[in-house]
Amino acid sequence: MPRISCLLFATSMLVAVPALASAPAQEPAPPQKPKAPQAAPPKTATSAPQGTPEAVTSTIPETVTVTANRIPQDLSKVGSQVTVVTQRDIELLQRRDLADLLAREPGLNMVRTGGPGGTGSIFMRGVNSNEVKVRLDGMDINDPSTPAGAFDTAQFLTDGLARVEILRGPQSGLYGADAMGGVIDMTTKQGQGPLHGFVRLEGGSYSTKNQTAGFSGSLHRFHYMVEVSHNHVGDYQAVPKAIRAQVHDHDVASNRNDNRTANVRLGYDVTDNFDLGFTAHLTQADYEYVADDYSSYPALPSAQQNESDLKQAILRGTAHLKSFKGVFEQTLGVGYITYRRHDITAGDPEIASNRGDRLKVDWQGLTHLGHNGSFLVGYDYIRERILTPVSAQTTTHAAWGQLEGHWHDILFGSANIRYDNNSRYGNYVTWRVAPAVKIPGTGLTLKASGGSGFHGPSLNQLFVSYPAYYFLANPNLRAERLLGFDAGFEERLLDGKLTFGADYYGNHVRNLINTALSGYNYTYVNVARAQTHGVEAFVDYRIIKSVDLRGTYTWTDASDRSTGAALVRRPRHKATASVIWTPTKRLSIMPSLLYVSGWHDLDRYTSMNTIGHDYVTVNIAAEYKLAKFLTLFARGDNLGNRYYENPVGYLQPGRSFYGGVTFGL
Template sequence: MSAAFVSGAYRRSLLASALLASLGSIGLNTPTSAQQSASPNLLPPIRIAPPPDRAMAPAHRTTSRSRRVVRPAPRQTPVAETHVPGTMGSTVVSPTGVVTPAGQLASSITVVTEQDIQTQQHRSVPDILRTAPGLNVVQAGGPGAQTSIFMRGTNANHTKVMLDGIDIGDPANSNGAFDYAHLLTADIQQMEILRGPQSGLYGSDAIGGVISIITKKGEGPARVTGSLESGSFKTFNQTLGLSGAERNFNYAVNVAHLHAGDVPVTPPELLPPGRQAIGNNYDNMTYSTKLGVDLNEYLTVNSVVRYTDSTLLFTGDGGFPSTPNASQSTHAVQQLFNRQEAVWSLFDGRVQSFFGLNFTNSRAYDVGPGDPAATITTGERLKFDWRTVTEITRDNHLIVGAEHQTDRMDTADFAARNGNKAGFVQLQSAFADRFFLVANVRQDSNDLFGGRMTYRIAPAVIVPVTETKLKASYGTGFKAPSLSQLFRDYPTFNFFANPNLQPEDSRGFDAGFEQPLFNDRVRFGSTYFRNDITNLIDYNSTFTSLVNVNSATTEGTETFVAAQITERFGIRADYTFIRAVNAATGMQLLRRPKEKWSATATWLPLDALTLSATLVRVNDWLDVTRDGMASGITVPGYTLVNLRGDYALSDQVKVFGRIDNLLDFRYQNPTGFLAPGLAVFGGIRVASYGVR
């Protein structure tokens, strides 16, 4: 965890944070590449004709140029008004870099749409991820507190996060783990949670998988949207958006503000007698734009810019033994994510080349009680990428690409940088309309540790008559050591970086099935997965540095059932079992619950009224105490019940309300940090179309 959330005196916690975060193998960390286009629907689709009973709609144009995009056709049965979350009928980008119907891929992927986000009233990305199969979310308190994701039992720094093709990982984070706390959902069109090793396409960090976020693109007449929400914990949220398209120009501009003024997160039993807990205060302003211009029949330029300014006031720890401080600390973050892209299209869209320039800048400002000055840490990433997608034949696509990336980390007394070059090739094919194959290979060349070759192969077959989809994948992955692990020394604590660290390596596979019934109104399936990870970075025997010494094994199953019971009622349930152990000792890794259940039901009792309920159950896991002095303690699991509802007063005005943690279940995740209890929120959303 970052220094802001671990215990001990504030400055001592800076070291503890960096060291604990580096413990990849035993899970003390708390909490890659072809890239999707800034405008994913500009990508050429895989145009595969499915069997007659799964017919697709005719191709149609999506821009002023002649580009064909496959869309699922209306079902032969009446189309349900509710929407079951998952992958039923979805098209996705992240598994291959090409817009493809999810049913034609072997990848294990969960799709969350804009409609899902609105129905479930998710305000931040961690809210979305809590119910996703194969994931464990660890958040040190309420909104804005450091948030880590453990995917399929791998470490928190083993998942790559992309936003409109931008790798938004922070090079300045101590072990390279991404903090999801500051990502708001107001401008998200679709989120794709891709599980399993993906380094063959995405490079470093994608051992556990990839989380890809696609933001909204302007379409049709000008549209203005806005919302207001208030409720528990002195919450006051607002959004405002403008989007549309005029001839060859599309635009989307969004502003989102999230404020939670008093969220209790400090367990009372940790406070000295007579001291009152101080609730967290979090404020987040996020501004985003997405623009696209068709310059002519062959050339398009796209631009994505997203800026976040957030501040968290929280209770840190001090003294020895450590106790929560009497006054709060400040953790402020400014994030800039930027991609400029040119798309060159030839031969009626059968050959498309993407040229991208990506720049990210993350600045963290930390100050604790009594500190004379703030600690300021800056991470920058500059990446150039190129990718060409060629339709060789109707059912065969070849993708080739290359990239050059430079990472930099700066503090008041320390600076480091590293570069990486990579090239990759991928073949995506279909045979007889029922057998689908994706295979890729990638070569990375790093300035510090040299070359790494990774690959992935993923076949899927749809069995005639039963329409059962059988799927499997095998891939390799790696995680490059962070700049902090390689170069940042702490001589005061007799701890020194190791510039000779090598990447962590993995080999993983999965195999499973999906079975549709009743014209795909019901679908169920299960997938077995296994990852073997070696060269994990850990302490040396004297606890004075880091070395590649550990190995781990993670395996388990992901099982789901999704059903559209009637046109007005749908439900999806997921169950995940994970065994994540130190391969040498057999001991369970920290913060990896063995079992997780989740279920979401949506009901439309009236045309204007939508009701939804979500149940999440997470079983016991092992953790460390808040002060880090004891490890391997058993933490009891928790159960969450959330309710949602919205009512359309008119075509342009909707009121909504939600209840989080209906049972007021009190739990700590991680240990020493209370999760929010019962909370009630309500608000109004408006939309105006055809604005001139």
């Protein structure tokens, strides 16, 4: 029995935390019952949230970022490095979940334990996945109930999204805890114009059956959007062939995932200067995945399945007021998220449960300083709780401010500072400066930014102990700290048809939370230090009106500062290429390529250090508008049928095909 307990402990470390081996990365979960495995240049954008300072206009134009300074600004006028994925990009790529959508973006490495429904982790600029803040319509949605407090992309669908902004670099000066590596900021669609709706039906490989329907529009001062989705994958095998061969292929179960998601966005313009907004994102998902047999070492897959059930709700309401002829704007927001997970291990009648929530009340005030810039201040109150397996909570009070301005359309810049007071791990001051210089007559913009970030210990790390496994929580943990910078350029030539740019970044991280032996027990301690640096580059060339070429390249070097060992699950090289070809107004075709180099990893079954092999996938997506109300679409993924595991021990999809039809109403 002690041997089995040790194997369970090692497996939970491997599955729940993809990064510890010879280097500090996302820290391991304490021993517990085996659960579900955990571990392009800007284009045309759509709407911004009503009822927030971001909602200065209801339509965000091309090449504009909202996230960098929390106000709409042209990308060429901000020093921060930002990528914007628009609603049209999502439609062209036909990526149905967030993990697939983000996999091609520069500076990011996406890790997912198998196919749809498997735990998905976001590594940005080489930092841990729990050090990246994810937001939806202004609400922080990292999961407070999990051991590391990271955001899991597993069950987050792209339906209902109008815009995804990827802001790279330390952003705690504006966004507080968890924004050490950067921020993923998402916005849902906003209804406009007369009532219209759609129904989309899709099917394909791995017994995929997806249905989505929605309607949106506006009536006088009221606007609305409602979308509901059901995504089903009925037969996906995530166990590598070599492992299946050891237990006979027919004895290994397959994975199955059912996801039901609803998106709602409502708004009411009470007057020309005052509006109210409400958004809701609701998910219920059932995931069945192959169970592992721990009666031997190394572990082997069994013929049985584990089950994981997720219920998630993200709610936010806002009130937005303009005063003094629009010179001063203020927004009051109230948001709430809740996560409830129930996991059933094969052959075990007990149910493991993780439940947590977050309440956030925030106020923001924006003063327009004429043509010279703006001054933004804000206050946040955040309460986070876990309700199972124990009951505990923390509260945070934070105040922040930002000054943004420019000089003669040449020099642009912003500077912010923030103070966070947390009831458990203390006070932290973070900051960021981001200048940009446009060289007149050249199309060249020089950019730079520098700042600090912090990530607080999770509630599990502070309060959840497992004495039976000799593992204790540590209520005295301090926050992880980061100091980082980047510098680069962006060049626009040929009247904007050709855009390219690159940047170099560096991050120094200290107080990383790791595990260590204390007496006869293991616990969490602030001991690890890490360093990451790298290069990000992009090019976008519209050769002719109907052909647009895009490419990105990322080089990442992430290491443990005390040992020099590489951090796991951080590939050194990543490159993407795509072509958007629209030969007619009705037809769009988008072939794309993704290359990921090898990386250091932990093997799923042995928990030993290993090397993940590089891979190239070639994909194609196409859509054809057959009639005004009818669109046909199809896509093929991994056309070369490249066999690869990412992470090691979890087989990723091979050659697969999907297609369907969208009816517009």
